[in-house]
Amino acid sequence: MNxxxxxxxxxxxxxxxxxxxxxxxxxxxxxxxxxxxxxVKFEGFIPAFSDRVVMEGSMVQSSPCGPFHWYCDLxxxxxVIEAAGNTLTIAFTATIIATTIGTMAAIAMQRYDFKIKPFxxxxxYIPIVIPEIVMGIGILTLFSQLFGWANTTFGLTxxxxxxxxxxxxxxxxxxxxxPFVTLVVQARLQGFDKSYExxxxxxxxxxxxxxxxxxFPMILPGVLSGALLAFTLSLDDFVITFFTNGPGSTTLPIxxxxxxxxxxxxxxxxxSTVWILIVFVAVLLLQWLQSREEKPSH
Amino acid sequence: MASEFAVxxxxxxxxxxxPEGNEIAAVDHVTMQIKNGEFFSMLGxxxxxxxxxxxxxxxxxxxxxxxxxxxxxxxxxxxxxxRKVNTVFQSYALFQHMSVYQNIxxxxxxxxxxxxxIKKRVGRAxxxxxxxxxxxxxxxxxxxxxxxRVAVARALVKTPDVLLLDEPxxxxxxxxxxxxxxxxxxxxxxxxxxxxxxxxxxxxALTMSDRIAVMSKGRVQQxxxxxxxxxxxxxxxxxxxxxxxxxxxxxxxxLSAKEASVFIPALNAEVKGMPMxxxxxxxxEVVVSIRPEKLRIVDGPAKGEGLFKARVVNSVYIGSDxxxxxxxxxxxxxxxxxxxxxxxxxxxxxxxxxxxTIYLMPExxxxxxxx
Amino acid sequence: xxxxxRENKSAQGTLLALPTTLWxxxxxxxxxxxxxxxxxxxRSPDGDVIxxxxxxxxxxxxxxxxxCPNGQAACFDPLYVNILVRSLTLAFNTTVLVIAMAYxxxxxIARAHPKRRNLFLFMVLIPLWxxxxxxxxxxxxxxxKEGAINVVIGWFAxxxxxxxxxxxxxxxPGAVLVGMVYEFLPFMILPIYTxxxxxxxxxxxxxxxxxxxxxxxxxxxxxxxxMPGVVxxxxxxxxxxMGTFIVSDILGGRxxxxxxxxxxxxxxxxxxxTFGSAASLILMVMTLIxxxxxxxxxxxxxxxxxx
Numbered sequence: 024m025n026x027x028x029x030x031x032x033x034x035x036x037x038x039x040x041x042x043x044x045x046x047x048x049x050x051x052x053x054x055x056x057x058x059x060x061x062x063v064k065f066e067g068f069i070p071a072f073s074d075r076v077v078m079e080g081s082m083v084q085s086s087p088c089g090p091f092h093w094y095c096d097l098x099x100x101x102x103v104i105e106a107a108g109n110t111l112t113i114a115f116t117a118t119i120i121a122t123t124i125g126t127m128a129a130i131a132m133q134r135y136d137f138k139i140k141p142f143x144x145x146x147x148y149i150p151i152v153i154p155e156i157v158m159g160i161g162i163l164t165l166f167s168q169l170f171g172w173a174n175t176t177f178g179l180t181x182x183x184x185x186x187x188x189x190x191x192x193x194x195x196x197x198x199x200x201x202p203f204v205t206l207v208v209q210a211r212l213q214g215f216d217k218s219y220e221x222x223x224x225x226x227x228x229x230x231x232x233x234x235x236x237x238x239f240p241m242i243l244p245g246v247l248s249g250a251l252l253a254f255t256l257s258l259d260d261f262v263i264t265f266f267t268n269g270p271g272s273t274t275l276p277i278x279x280x281x282x283x284x285x286x287x288x289x290x291x292x293x294x295s296t297v298w299i300l301i302v303f304v305a306v307l308l309l310q311w312l313q314s315r316e317e318k319p320s321h
Numbered sequence: 322m323a324s325e326f327a328v329x330x331x332x333x334x335x336x337x338x339x340p341e342g343n344e345i346a347a348v349d350h351v352t353m354q355i356k357n358g359e360f361f362s363m364l365g366x367x368x369x370x371x372x373x374x375x376x377x378x379x380x381x382x383x384x385x386x387x388x389x390x391x392x393x394x395x396x397x398x399x400x401x402x403x404r405k406v407n408t409v410f411q412s413y414a415l416f417q418h419m420s421v422y423q424n425i426x427x428x429x430x431x432x433x434x435x436x437x438x439i440k441k442r443v444g445r446a447x448x449x450x451x452x453x454x455x456x457x458x459x460x461x462x463x464x465x466x467x468x469x470r471v472a473v474a475r476a477l478v479k480t481p482d483v484l485l486l487d488e489p490x491x492x493x494x495x496x497x498x499x500x501x502x503x504x505x506x507x508x509x510x511x512x513x514x515x516x517x518x519x520x521x522x523x524x525x526a527l528t529m530s531d532r533i534a535v536m537s538k539g540r541v542q543q544x545x546x547x548x549x550x551x552x553x554x555x556x557x558x559x560x561x562x563x564x565x566x567x568x569x570x571x572x573x574x575x576l577s578a579k580e581a582s583v584f585i586p587a588l589n590a591e592v593k594g595m596p597m598x599x600x601x602x603x604x605x606e607v608v609v610s611i612r613p614e615k616l617r618i619v620d621g622p623a624k625g626e627g628l629f630k631a632r633v634v635n636s637v638y639i640g641s642d643x644x645x646x647x648x649x650x651x652x653x654x655x656x657x658x659x660x661x662x663x664x665x666x667x668x669x670x671x672x673x674x675x676x677x678t679i680y681l682m683p684e685x686x687x688x689x690x691x692x
Numbered sequence: 693x694x695x696x697x698r699e700n701k702s703a704q705g706t707l708l709a710l711p712t713t714l715w716x717x718x719x720x721x722x723x724x725x726x727x728x729x730x731x732x733x734x735r736s737p738d739g740d741v742i743x744x745x746x747x748x749x750x751x752x753x754x755x756x757x758x759x760c761p762n763g764q765a766a767c768f769d770p771l772y773v774n775i776l777v778r779s780l781t782l783a784f785n786t787t788v789l790v791i792a793m794a795y796x797x798x799x800x801i802a803r804a805h806p807k808r809r810n811l812f813l814f815m816v817l818i819p820l821w822x823x824x825x826x827x828x829x830x831x832x833x834x835x836x837k838e839g840a841i842n843v844v845i846g847w848f849a850x851x852x853x854x855x856x857x858x859x860x861x862x863x864x865p866g867a868v869l870v871g872m873v874y875e876f877l878p879f880m881i882l883p884i885y886t887x888x889x890x891x892x893x894x895x896x897x898x899x900x901x902x903x904x905x906x907x908x909x910x911x912x913x914x915x916x917x918x919m920p921g922v923v924x925x926x927x928x929x930x931x932x933x934m935g936t937f938i939v940s941d942i943l944g945g946r947x948x949x950x951x952x953x954x955x956x957x958x959x960x961x962x963x964x965x966t967f968g969s970a971a972s973l974i975l976m977v978m979t980l981i982x983x984x985x986x987x988x989x990x991x992x993x994x995x996x997x998x999x
Contacts, residue, residue, distance in 0.1 A: 030906070036796035040877070043793070044819045047830035047874065050840045054833060063838045128712035135705025143709045146716040152927070152983055154935025156952050157976045160959055160968060161723025164730055168741075198719035201712050221381050222414035224401040226479065227431030230698065236427070240418045261824050261938060266959070276825045283829055283942055295826040302821040310814060383699075398699055 048299065055292035056090045058083050062289045093293040103294060106278040113189060113264075113274060114257040117196040122250040124197075125204030126242075132205065133212040147202045155199070159266035162195050166267065187269030195267045196260060200253040207252060211245025244312055251309045255302070324393030327483050327515035328355040328378055328406075333387035335373050335539075347373040349539035350387070355483075355517060360509050362518045362526040365536035365562075371519045374536075375485050378517065380404050392482060402431070406483040407476035411491055413468050415460035421447075421471050422456035428479045446478040449508070466497050473505070483515040490525065502529055523563050527551065535559050555597055556690045560610045567616060567654045569609040573688070576603045581688040583609050587652050588629060594686030601690065608689045613657040615685035618645065618671075623678040627686075631679050636671040645671050647679065654679070724976075731969035739963030749970035772954070772971070779951040780978065782865075783933040786872040790929050791922060793873070794880035798921070799914075801881075802888035813885065820878035828942045831871050835861040835943065863945035871939040876932060880925035887921030888914070923987060931979050951975045 059066035060081040069092045071085035076092070078084065086092035097103055131137070132144065150158060170185040179185060219241060223233040239246075261276040268277060275298070282291050335348040348370040355361045363371035376382045377389050380401035389396045391404060407428070415424050425446055429439045447453045450470035460468055469489060476484055486505075490498045506529045509516045520526050526533050527547040534544045535558075542562075543555045554560035557568065574591060575582040581596040594609055601607065623630035631647040631654065638660075645656040656679065671677070697703055731749055734742040751757075753772045760767035801812040819827070834840045842858040849856035861867055891914065899909040937952030951971060958968030 033796050033800050036793075037800040040793050040797045041815065043874070044816070044877065047827065047834055048819060048822060050833055051826070051830040063836065064843070065840075124711040124715065127708045131705045131708035135701055135708065137702045137705035137709065139706060139709065139713060143713040143716075146713060146720055149716070149720050152931065152980065153976050154931055154952075154979055156935040156937065156955055157727070157972045158720065158723065160955060160965075160972050161727045162719055163959065164726045164965060164969065165719070165723045168726065195719060198715060201715060205712065216412055216414065218410045218412050218414040219416060221379070221401065222408070222410055222416075222475075223427070224381075225379060225406075225408045226428035226475065227402045228427070229400070229402050232431065237416055241416075255821055259821065259823055262935075265956075276823055279823070279825045279829065280938065283825070283832070287829075291829065295822070295829065298826060299818075299822045302823075303818060306814065306817050306821055310810065314810070400698070 051292055052296045052299070055093055055289055055296045057093075057289040057292070060288055062287055062292070093289040094297070096288075097290050097293045097297070100290065102273075102278065103275075103290075106273050106275045109189065109272055110258060110274040110276075113193050113196060113272075114254050117193050117200055117257050118250050118254045120193075121197045121200040121204050121253050122246060125201045125249065125253070126208050126246050128201070129205045129208035129212055133209050134217075147205055150199045150202050155262040156266075158199065159195075159262045162191075162198070162263070163266040166191050187267055187272070189272040191267045191269070192264055192272050192274070195263050196257045199260070199263060200256055203256060204249040204253050207249035208242065208245050211242055215242060248309060248312055251305065251312070255305060258302075324390070325356065326354045326390070327357045327359070327392065328517065329353070329390040329393075330374065330378070331388050331390065333374070333377060333384045333389060335370075335377060335382060336385040346385075346539050348377070348384075351536075351539070351541055352387075353534055353541060353544055355515060356532075357515055358513050360506065360516045360518065360529055360531045362520060362530040362533045363536055364520055364523060364526040364533050366521055369536040370539040371521075371534075371536050372487055375408075375487055375517060375519045378483070379406060379408050379485050405481055406485055407479050407481040408485040408487065409469075409472045409476050409489045411488040413460075413472040413489075413492075415468055415471055415475070417460055419459075420456065421452065421458050421460070421463070424460065424471060425475045425478050428475060432479070442478055446474040449477065450474045465493055466501065469493065469501065473508070477508075477512070481514065483517060484509075486516060486518045488520055489518075490520075490522075498525070505529065527563075535562060537562070553597060554610070554687065554689065556692065557608045557610065558692075560687065560689060565613050565655065566610045567613060569611075569652065571607060571609055573601060573603050573605050573607055576601060580683065581607075583607060583688055585609065587650050589650070590629070592627065592681055592686060593683040594681075594688040595684065596688045598690050601688065606691060608691055610687045610689050611681055611685055613644070613655040614659075615682070616654065616656045617680040617682065618656055618658065619678050619680045621678060627681045627683065629679050629681070631677055633671045633673055633675040633677060635673065638670065643670065647677075649679070727969045727972055730966055731973050733966045735964045735966050739965075741965055749967045750974075752967060753970055753974060775949055775951055775954055776974065776978070778949075779934055779975075782869065782872065782950065783930050785869060786876065786933045787926055787930050789869070789873050790877050790880045791925070794877055794884055794925065795922075798881050798884035798888055801885050802891075809889075813882075816878050816881050824875065825938060827875055828871055828939055831867070831874060832862065832942055835867050835870070837862070862943065863947050865944070865948050867943040868940045868948045868950075871943045872933050872936070875936070875939060876929040879928040879932075880922075883924040883928065884918060884921040887918045887924075891917050926986065927983055930982065934979050935975060 054062060054065055056068050057065050058069045060078070060083060066082060068090045069083045069086055070089075072089040073085035073087060076083065076086045083092055086095070088095035128143065128147070132140065132147075166187060170187075173179065174184050215238075219237055220233050223237040224230075228236060259276070260274075261280065264274050264277055265280075268274065273281075275294070279291060279294065330351050330353050333348055333351045334346055336344050336346050338344050347368075351370065351374060363374060365371045373382060377384055378391070380396065380399060380403075383398050391406060396404065416427065419427065422443055425443045426439045429442060434442070443456075444453070447456065450473055452467060452470050452474065455463065455467065455471075460471065463471065469492075472489065489505075490501050493501060502525055505516070518526070518529065527550075530547055532544065532546055533550055535542045535550060537558050543550055543559045545553070550559060550563055554563065560566045561568070569583075569585050569587065569592070571583040571585040571592070573581050574584045576596065579595070580593055581601065582591050582593050584591050592609055594611075619628070622628075629649050631649045633645060634648050634653070635646040637644045637646075641660060643658050643660055645658065647654045647656060697707075729743065730741050732745045732747070734744055734746060734748065736742050753776075755769040755771060755773055756766065757769060758766050797816070801809055801816075804812055832839075836842075837858045837860060839862075841861065846856055846858070895913055895917070896909060899913045904912060935952050937950065937956045940948045940950045940953055941956075951974075955968045955971050955975065958964045958971065962968075
């Protein structure tokens with residue numbers, strides 16, 4: 024019996040599902056080259072490179088960037104650049120903090136017994152089993168009540184007033200990222216033989232040196248894939264950001280969402296395409312890290 | 322040296338709580354003194370407390386009660402990195418992200434040794450375990466035997482007073498094991514440092530050790546030289562665990578320092594043997610033990626002291642020996658006879674249902690406490 | 693001090709877990725408690741919360757009212773109950789469709805040559821990591837009257853000389869369903885794949901050896917053993933579908949209102965956080981109940997981490 028034998032039915036279903044997964048993305052990318060500014064129908068590629076943009080009605084006749092007109096347009100869009108900056112700032116900051124405390128928690132959950140462990144374990148599972156919107160409006164309520172109270176109590180006015188912004192988005196992102204980091208690192212720690220640490224201590228390394236020289240390098244691939252997962256979760260997040268962002272902390276998903284409710288030019292498609300490319304590279308990196316880690320250890 | 326003993330355990334207890342919430346003593350009032358320069362083994366099956374004892378000497382665990390002394394100094398809660406003992410782990414625990422060189426240098430770096438000194442000492446350690454030239458390999462690029470040598474070199478490069486070895490040969494195949502046994506023993510004699518060796522393999526312990534502690538259920542059953550352990554086991558457990566033994570249950574009828582007379586109900590006769598424990602008393606229920614190779618099949622009728630009639634149940638020829646399984650009044654006994662003469666005639670071997678006579682020599686018959 | 697900490701394993705564990713536990717306590721547990729408190733409150737005229745204890749918001753959700761148009765003593769307006777039922781139905785339909793699509797693909801990948809499996813999985817991951825909002829937008833472009841689907845159907849109609857008026861697909865319940873399926877499909881593929889991949893090949897051989905044909909092997913061996921993956925996938929799909937509001941917002945227009953939209957509007961448009969909180973708690977309770985009974989029946993394993 025050939026284990027790799029497949030029935031034509033399964034094969035057909037597979038092809039269809041992959042088509043279903045990729046057709047929308049293909050259309051999305053195609054439309055980023057659309058000559059039509061209205062972007063309702065695909066009216067063909069922008070035909071020519073020229074010194075300046077030539078429009079005829081809503082049609083782009085030629086552009087310095089040729090078919091890549093909307094990409095050039097995108098690169099001059101300050102709102103997008105600011106949103107991209109915000110998104111990355113939030114993702115980096117939140118990833119660093121979530122990875123640090125999440126890894127610590129994973130070590131605690133895997134290696135130690137302590138009184139609040141059942142409580143910690145429970146709180147780590149909550150974000151997985153409750154809808155994100157419940158978490159989002161809960162955090163919004165917390166911040167608005169807290170800030171309202173603080174602003175009146177301490178008489179904060181003007182710029183000193185506490186309000187939603189980069190900080191609240193970052194703090195909230197960390198909350199939903201941490202459980203995933205912890206789960207990933209914990210899974211790696213399960214296969215980690217304690218005798219490596221004992222060997223280091225036996226050879227004269229104290230607890231901190233043991234962690235720095237032995238434990239951490241050995242779990243590093245797990246920590247990195249946890250961090251990468253957290254990073255992509257942050258980049259992708261819409262709901263929590265939606266409820267916790269304020270003026271000046273618009274992220275790319277929020278920005279795109281805003282556009283979808285107004286006029287959509289092929290610039291959004293160009294933005295999506297760039298996004299997909301970046302994510303593609305990130306996922307490749309993740310795969311590479313995992314394949315490096317999965318090499319047999321003995 | 323500060324103390325006669327390299328390591329001493331005084332009345333050490335280690336209790337653990339099982340996941341079900343029960344408290345168990347993995348090590349139960351263990352006292353032993355390990356002399357300087359000695360090859361000392363702890364022998365027992367898994368769960369007997371040997372590894373826990375070793376881990377308490379290394380400092381990975383702390384005793385619940387009692388005290389571990391190294392070079393006469395009480396260790397208390399001294400962490401492993403402040404003890405002058407080093408360990409060779411069962412899994413080797415070689416750092417996978419470091420090269421062979423980095424693994425061996427790790428302990429020296431921790432001591433703050435200079436780069437030149439590290440280089441010199443790592444070189445010598447590699448030479449000692451015959452791995453010169455392997456410096457840049459990663460552990461996973463080495464064979465099991467080579468990894469084992471790196472583990473030994475990594476521990477010995479620190480010139481510990483005591484080297485702890487936790488079943489270091491367990492993962493190797495039989496042939497390599499035998500080679501490594503001899504090498505480790507030679508290394509120990511050459512360096513003159515104390516080895517404490519944990520194993521469940523009795524042959525390994527008997528081959529290598531100066532003294533052996535046979536352990537069971539967290540207690541030391543007997544602590545003696547290999548010869549004493551085999552020839553003079555103190556109780557039924559040791560006699561059973563080390564080598565093979567035939568056991569007969571009975572009651573002491575007469576007792577002196579040198580000889581005990583035991584009535585065996587199954588044989589409906591008295592058997593004379595050597596008492597193995599000073600605490601035996603007249604009338605005590607005991608076990609009589611006799612090794613298969615020390616049980617004799619003799620010519621002539623079963624008349625006289627120590628002679629019994631037996632029926633052959635099965636006879637197995639295994640080349641160097643023949644194992645004969647006997648039935649004596651419903652009791653199964655095993656006899657091992659060396660095949661000292663080359664013969665091919667099947668009729669000269671024992672056959673099933675054959676009636677023969679066995680002889681229990683008093684000097685080969687040991688009278689043991691039941692527990 | 694340090695010496696004592698070194699010897700106290702329990703204190704070390706607590707210290708290590710503390711930042712995460714505190715963080716989650718402040719941003720998860722406290723908000724949930726606050727939501728509960730607010731849901732018992734009343735809305736002030738300017739949209740603030742007046743803290744009292746009233747069940748008004750829950751009564752309103754059920755639709756019970758004493759202020760009736762026909763002058764009855766009490767009447768029942770199923771507006772919000774309908775929204776809840778619609779959300780549940782949509783989540784259920786989405787989950788079933790997603791399982792039906794994900795299973796063959798996961799099965800295909802699990803039985804593909806090991807060298808190619810990673811590539812196939814990678815191909816599932818890419819759409820997953822393109823942004824959630826961008827994915828909804830892609831379907832908007834496909835489903836519109838002038839969109840790609842209508843264009844393609846138009847070509848075929850032209851080819852066959854058939855009359856064709858473009859279909860109105862956007863802003864329908866069907867559009868929301870397709871969008872949801874597309875959004876969450878990868879979350880089902882990965883856990884099912886993980887559980888299928890774990891099945892030892894010798895089990896298939898044993899089943900064949902014992903006389904089971906391909907179909908019987910599938911239903912008696914493969915499917916039961918892959919249930920943990922299906923369960924984990926269901927949790928990863930069902931729960932977010934229950935709470936998502938963008939898909940219905942963009943693809944459903946004002947036509948398809950789900951609990952998520954209801955909650956979002958209470959907080960941002962209607963400015964009634966008390967009613968929004970009550971709806972949010974009902975949503976949470978509904979998902980927890982469904983998850984509880986579902987996992988109690990089937991249990992779920994480590995596959996939940998697969999995605």
